[in-house]
Amino acid sequence: MDKHQEYERVFNHFDENKDGKISPEELQQCVKAIGGELSREEAEVAVEVLDTDGDGLLGLEDFIRLVEEVGEEEKVNDMKEAFKMYEMEGCGCITPKSLKRMLSRLGESRTLEECKSMIAQFDLNGDGVLNFDEFRVMML
Known part of the structure; x- marks a missing residue:
């Protein structure tokens, strides 16, 4: 169906x-x-x-x-909740450090350099962090 x-x-x-x-x-x-x-x-x-x-x-x-x-x-509300979990530093964005910490909690060990590289793939404005809109694009 x-x-x-x-x-x-x-x-x-x-x-x-x-x-x-x-x-x-x-x-x-x-x-x-x-x-x-x-x-x-x-x-x-x-x-x-x-x-x-x-x-x-x-x-x-x-x-x-x-x-x-x-x-x-x-879906947007679920993404906002997920974003808050990754963000953690109260800056309204996901930093390489906060991404590394969250991935480690999920059992995924990554270096800070790997996290910077992961963020760079979806960092549309080139500021080195992911804002909510960039995170949303990454999740789609």
């Missing part, structure tokens, strides 16, 4: 009245089912923002856009 079919299956599950659209109430149930919480107002705003045909409901394509946007947001 490809991603589109999977999204369609989820969409059909939450389309309680089987009208081919998801209402704000159905969206609330969907979010609740995955352990989240969405107020009536938040559900209405989400539907309003994503509704491409202006009928106040989410069609399948609108729903897929929502799921993919949420997934992308979660």
Whole structure:
């Protein structure tokens, strides 16, 4: 089953009245089912923002856009958490020293020179450290 079919299956599950659209109430149930919480107002705003045909409901394509946007947001949040683990020096960047320390914690022994070389591959602005955007490029 490809991603589109999977999204369609989820969409059909939450389309309680089987009208081919998801209402704000159905969206609330969907979010609740995955352990989240969405107020009536938040559900209405989400539907309003994503509704491409202006009928106040989410069609399948609108729903897929929502799921993919949420997934992308979660990936970025996960990357921010990972970045914080590597950063360690409070400078907002990954230095060769902080990279060496983190890799050592993960059981990967590297020299400071090796860490400088690893950083240089993704150091887009040439400052010798990785900022979050450079780290994100490296993780993709």
